[in-house]
Amino acid sequence: MEITVSVNGKPERRDVEPRLLLCYFLRDVLGLTGTHVGCETSLCGACTVLVDGKAVKSCTRLAVQCDGQEVTTIEGLARNGELHPMQAAFREHHGLQCGFCTPGMILAAVDLVDSGEARDETAVRHGLEGNLCRCTGYQNIVTAVLEAAGSSS
């Protein structure tokens, strides 16, 4: 089935099987391997991308559901070689170690800040419940998100 999805601002027209998950459309069809697949059971959040600006788990969405929609992956955040403020805050505050959870974590955090939900530490921790990290213990992630929230408001 033919679909057109705007991915990081670029319209991508492809013929895909209806059963293709969005995460594999991004990784295998478009070669955007920044979207990681961790659990593939909707639990870890590593595969989080933005669809029409909202954080969703791309392992729990069909590519065909995104026909006509806008998808933002981690590759689409930096502008003209400059890191997005959320990426910069993660780097500054050591919000990552192995980096596996990071693309999903950053996109979930971007949605959180954009929707005005990153009010305080409790709200950020609650807002990132859908994203698991095996390395950092979360503390530095929360610090990074709070800083990015402060600098963008």
Added chain:
Amino acid sequence: MIPTSFDYVAPESLDEAVALLQKHGDDAKVLTGGQSLIPLLRLRLARPGVVVDLRKLSDLGRIESAGEALEIGAAATHAEVMNSAAALEKCPLLSETAGEIGDVQVRNTGTIGGSLVHADPAADWPAAMLALGATMVLSGPQGERAVAAEDFFVGLLESAAQPGEILTGIRVTVPRQPAARAYRKLAQSASGFALAGAAVQLALDGDTIAEARIGITGVAEHAYRPREVEAALTGGALDASSVETACASAAEGVEVLEDIHAGAAYRGHLASVLTKRAVLAAIERAHGHAS
């Protein structure tokens, strides 16, 4: 982890969707948020030949205030209900319940209608629907019919929606005032689903409870109203010990579920404790003090 092949259709109208379901019968599956269906497709526990996606039926996503009622489109996402000004003003139990579901990503995608039809025994919405006395509106080949929440949850993963029927909306009557409400849940920490949860909607009259409606989820094969508790609370006082006594029978007469996360005795106990906490939280919110 790869679903079996299926055809995918996104009809432009409700009539077209109903006709597609009629044509394909058991081979068709409705898709809204996919937060329950896609995991089942991946595990091949669901193997539909045709998936009918309702995403183009934009009317199904509306949340509207109509006099003394609130009409919630079945395809409204949990996040849309949570953030709806009309829901917050007229029926805040809806906003509170929505905020307790899963995580941000699930709330951004999953829909109230999908959750109700899926009828997971540990889902949050069924408890609120029972406490609010909501009505489910279904469309099928024979036209429209309305089903009361109490008749809607009929078994484990089984709702009154028949194959071929589409849940189009949920009608909620604005609760009798002065009202008090709360939802209390103990979440299974990995999935976020309720080990047990109690939604409470009260009408207050000075220092007594004039009316109590409660929905309990996570405890039995499907959400239920603990009638004995409701009766014991009605006309009763607002103090903690009266409430605790009234809530003791929250799992009475119910066949309590048991699994690796919680045994039956524990779950039954949770039903009473969470009901008590919800009732007291509701009263405290309404009166600004814990009595």
